[in-house]
Amino acid sequence: MQFAPGDPFATALEGSDVPPSVRAEWRERFGFDQPPGERFVRWAGALAQGQLGYAASRHRPVAEVLREALPRTLVLVSVALIVGFALGIAAALGQVRYRRRWPDRLLGAITLAGVAVPEFLVALLAMTWLGARWRIFPVAGLGSLGDAAAWPLWERAIDFLWHLALPAGVLALTVAARVARHQRAALLAVMHEDFIRTARAKGLREWDVLVRHALPNAIGPVIALLGLALPSLVGGAVLIERIFGWPGMGLTLFDALLARDYPLVLAAVLLATIIAVVARALTDAVAEVVAPRRASAQ
Amino acid sequence: MSGATTWQRLRDDAAARTAGAVLGAVILAALFAPWLAPFDPTVQPDPVSLRLLAPTPTHPMGTDAFSRDVLSRLLHGARISLGVAAGAMLLSVVLGTTLGALAAVIGGWVDAVVSGLVDVLIAMPRLLVVIALVATFGALSPGWLVLLIGGSGWLTTARIVRAEFRDHLQRDYVLAARALGASRRRIIWRHLLPAVAPQIGVAAALALAAVIPLEAALSFVGLGVQPPMPSWGNILMDGTDYLTTAWWLVVFPVTAIALTVGAALVLADRLRVAIAGGERTP
Amino acid sequence: MTALLQVEGLCVSVAHPGNSDPVSLLRDVRFALSPGETVGVLGASGSGKTTLALALMGLLPRDFTATGAVHFDGHELLSLSEGARRSLRARRISIVFQEPLTALNPRQRIGAQVAEVARAHGERNATRAHRLAVEMLSRTGLDDADERAHRFPHEVSGGERQRALLAMALLLDPALLIADEPTSALDVTVQAQVLQLLRAQQRERGMALLLVSHDLGVIATTCARTIVLHEGHVIEDTPTRQLLAAPEQPQSRALVDAVRPPEPAP
Numbered sequence: 001m002q003f004a005p006g007d008p009f010a011t012a013l014e015g016s017d018v019p020p021s022v023r024a025e026w027r028e029r030f031g032f033d034q035p036p037g038e039r040f041v042r043w044a045g046a047l048a049q050g051q052l053g054y055a056a057s058r059h060r061p062v063a064e065v066l067r068e069a070l071p072r073t074l075v076l077v078s079v080a081l082i083v084g085f086a087l088g089i090a091a092a093l094g095q096v097r098y099r100r101r102w103p104d105r106l107l108g109a110i111t112l113a114g115v116a117v118p119e120f121l122v123a124l125l126a127m128t129w130l131g132a133r134w135r136i137f138p139v140a141g142l143g144s145l146g147d148a149a150a151w152p153l154w155e156r157a158i159d160f161l162w163h164l165a166l167p168a169g170v171l172a173l174t175v176a177a178r179v180a181r182h183q184r185a186a187l188l189a190v191m192h193e194d195f196i197r198t199a200r201a202k203g204l205r206e207w208d209v210l211v212r213h214a215l216p217n218a219i220g221p222v223i224a225l226l227g228l229a230l231p232s233l234v235g236g237a238v239l240i241e242r243i244f245g246w247p248g249m250g251l252t253l254f255d256a257l258l259a260r261d262y263p264l265v266l267a268a269v270l271l272a273t274i275i276a277v278v279a280r281a282l283t284d285a286v287a288e289v290v291a292p293r294r295a296s297a298q
Numbered sequence: 299m300s301g302a303t304t305w306q307r308l309r310d311d312a313a314a315r316t317a318g319a320v321l322g323a324v325i326l327a328a329l330f331a332p333w334l335a336p337f338d339p340t341v342q343p344d345p346v347s348l349r350l351l352a353p354t355p356t357h358p359m360g361t362d363a364f365s366r367d368v369l370s371r372l373l374h375g376a377r378i379s380l381g382v383a384a385g386a387m388l389l390s391v392v393l394g395t396t397l398g399a400l401a402a403v404i405g406g407w408v409d410a411v412v413s414g415l416v417d418v419l420i421a422m423p424r425l426l427v428v429i430a431l432v433a434t435f436g437a438l439s440p441g442w443l444v445l446l447i448g449g450s451g452w453l454t455t456a457r458i459v460r461a462e463f464r465d466h467l468q469r470d471y472v473l474a475a476r477a478l479g480a481s482r483r484r485i486i487w488r489h490l491l492p493a494v495a496p497q498i499g500v501a502a503a504l505a506l507a508a509v510i511p512l513e514a515a516l517s518f519v520g521l522g523v524q525p526p527m528p529s530w531g532n533i534l535m536d537g538t539d540y541l542t543t544a545w546w547l548v549v550f551p552v553t554a555i556a557l558t559v560g561a562a563l564v565l566a567d568r569l570r571v572a573i574a575g576g577e578r579t580p
Numbered sequence: 581m582t583a584l585l586q587v588e589g590l591c592v593s594v595a596h597p598g599n600s601d602p603v604s605l606l607r608d609v610r611f612a613l614s615p616g617e618t619v620g621v622l623g624a625s626g627s628g629k630t631t632l633a634l635a636l637m638g639l640l641p642r643d644f645t646a647t648g649a650v651h652f653d654g655h656e657l658l659s660l661s662e663g664a665r666r667s668l669r670a671r672r673i674s675i676v677f678q679e680p681l682t683a684l685n686p687r688q689r690i691g692a693q694v695a696e697v698a699r700a701h702g703e704r705n706a707t708r709a710h711r712l713a714v715e716m717l718s719r720t721g722l723d724d725a726d727e728r729a730h731r732f733p734h735e736v737s738g739g740e741r742q743r744a745l746l747a748m749a750l751l752l753d754p755a756l757l758i759a760d761e762p763t764s765a766l767d768v769t770v771q772a773q774v775l776q777l778l779r780a781q782q783r784e785r786g787m788a789l790l791l792v793s794h795d796l797g798v799i800a801t802t803c804a805r806t807i808v809l810h811e812g813h814v815i816e817d818t819p820t821r822q823l824l825a826a827p828e829q830p831q832s833r834a835l836v837d838a839v840r841p842p843e844p845a846p
Contacts, residue, residue, distance in 0.1 A: 116559035194682035203669035235425030
């Protein structure tokens with residue numbers, strides 16, 4: 001898996017006084033003198049026994065590094081998902097309610113831009129203006145209370161949320177744009193159905209027709225689609241984490257790549273994939289519960 | 299619903315025409331960049347007195363930190379960015395169509411292998427995979443980028459084509475053609491591919507819309523097209539150092555990216571609507 | 581007796597994007613309906629029957645335009661605000677659609693869909709609305725209405741679905757019920773039952789009924805008077821018995837010849 005020249009000791013010890021003989025000894029001890037193919041086989045064998053190996057760039061076991069980073073990414077991604085989903089559905093409902101009028105066009109332009117503008121630029125803009133210029137939000141990190149344990153819990157919580165706001169917010173916007181575009185299309189398809197006409201014939205308000213009759217019949221595909229879009233969300237989170245210095249899976253992976261710490265890289269990609277697979281199974285199940293496929297009874 | 303009427307509906311759609319015009323203009327700009335660009339995109343005429351100039355008649359989009367003309371860099375960057383994007387799109391669509399079609403037509407273990415592969419690979423974050431691979435190989439030439447990005451983008455197309463092919467294989471006209479003794483090859487080329495072409499068009503437009511931001515994201519982490527060769531991604535990346543001081547370094551490249559991606563997305567949307575038979579009126 | 585519904589010079593047209601000329605669906609339609617009267621609207625498909633029904637309900641799609649005058653129950657419908665029209669729907673003027681499976685929300689229980697009519701018109705108590713719905717479901721002939729109310733549309737039969745739609749339409753005791761091909765999607769035996777139910781409910785409540793159908797057989801057993809629509813025009817407006825005996829227009833003759841009604845209405 002490692003074709004590039006160099007190894008963790010080359011980067012970690014760049015410019016240090018560690019003599020070449022010592023480096024060679026370390027390489028031998030950690031197996032970096034073996035050919036890549038052999039090392040990959042060894043890594044896979046160890047993995048099968050539940051051993052993730054040692055993250056040389058962190059001077060800690062891989063499992064320990066990931067155990068620390070994973071919850072941070074999960075918090076970031078799930079907050080972004082929940083907020084983004086709510087915003088996206090609200091936008092789509094507004095668009096369909098005021099179809100072909102200015103709210104529809106305005107939101108349509110915004111959501112299109114939300115998909116078309118690279119998210120790292122949105123993140124940088126948010127950081128530059130909301131963070132550095134206007135100082136509304138902190139620019140980076142998990143918290144800024146120094147010795148966190150000395151502070152009361154609620155202050156730590158607020159500090160955490162305050163630091164979460166920008167990265168999660170930017171990620172939520174990109175989710176919202178995608179959800180809104182798909183939800184709008186799904187709603188419009190349902191609005192042609194006969195039961196929508198029935199709902200109107202009952203004397204329901206247009207908003208109730210949308211929320212009570214159209215949405216429940218149009219949300220299933222969007223939830224399922226979200227499961228499919230999750231990998232790209234995780235990918236986006238890598239850039240966001242890097243920009244905002246959010247020490248989750250993404251930043252860990254990124255630093256590990258720069259340090260050529262392959263056990264950590266492989267484990268992180270593997271974990272991200274497993275999470276994406278599990279999340280997809282989960283969203284499919286949720287979609288099935290929220291909107292079971294119509295039984296074909298006639 | 300024949301293919302001709304789908305394309306006809308698409309031509310009659312104002313939004314689709316606008317999106318097509320935008321894409322066409324960007325492609326023309328890329329093709330004729332050497333004649334359109336007023337300056338050499340890589341020459342640094344005077345890095346001291348001509349750096350970071352706001353837009354003027356001579357430099358309609360200003361100059362960058364190395365005194366290079368932003369308009370010329372964008373035009374030449376379009377060649378690289380669109381070239382990589384078009385190449386990657388083509389590769390992923392051809393790969394996806396071939397594999398999806400084979401899976402549907404042959405079935406059996408071929409279908410099992412392709413579908414299984416798609417199910418596993420689609421769960422892997424594409425950006426991470428590409429970053430990991432590029433980081434492993436070191437910075438890549440545009441040709442390798444095409445291979446890497448295109449080679450990782452065929453999954454969606456394969457899914458769509460497989461599903462559409464399986465659907466059409468059950469339809470009366472295919473059964474009739476079979477009954478008349480048409481060969482499998484003939485059925486695929488004469489019946490199935492034309493029938494599924496609009497769906498492949500949707501997949502192609504979506505692939506294009508996914509590839510351009512991917513190139514930009516790679517540039518952001520320093521693994522994309524390497525300077526001084528201009529690409530939209532690395533021009534934008536260079537500009538992000540001057541977010542608060544030189545707006546033109548960000549606004550113009552991001553507009554180019556967003557317009558192209560947006561046009562591709564709108565085209566995919568409208569094509570889907572055209573396939574569905576337009577918006578029905580009860 | 582003053583008319584409950586009076587339609588004067590109603591024209592409906594639709595502008596298709598792409599085509600410059602709007603297409604006319606109804607031209608200068610005029611007729612009146614007294615309280616408690618049963619009138620059939622007969623026409624082949626494409627004659628404008630459903631457009632007429634939707635125009636009376638104010639449920640035409642947005643790209644349709646209606647001109648003329650529709651007086652109903654002291655209101656001029658076409659110039660009424662959307663809010664005022666909404667409050668008339670299901671309360672004073674109701675409709676039953678043709679296809680009961682697609683006309684019901686597949687993801688909502690039948691009882692809830694009926695109760696929603698009451699809730700849309702001001703009933704705030706959910707339990708009371710539900711009780712009202714179950715009661716009406718049993719009055720429209722749903723066996724074991726209490727249990728059926730908890731089922732989803734695909735879990736009951738076609739006839740039961742149509743009864744549920746009828747329960748929605750009748751819940752608030754409207755003055756006019758429009759039935760748009762209410763039996764076309766049903767089996768023949770169920771058709772007869774639903775028609776019988778429709779007649780019984782009409783008589784019991786003394787409400788006016790506008791029965792829209794392409795089938796003179798259906799209209800003849802139910803309606804005293806029949807309006808014949810052809811290409812958006814009213815070409816005949818006569819007692820049903822007279823239409824059966826001697827249709828004036830050739831188009832009506834074709835529709836009359838298409839059926840041999842079992843027995844004309846008295």
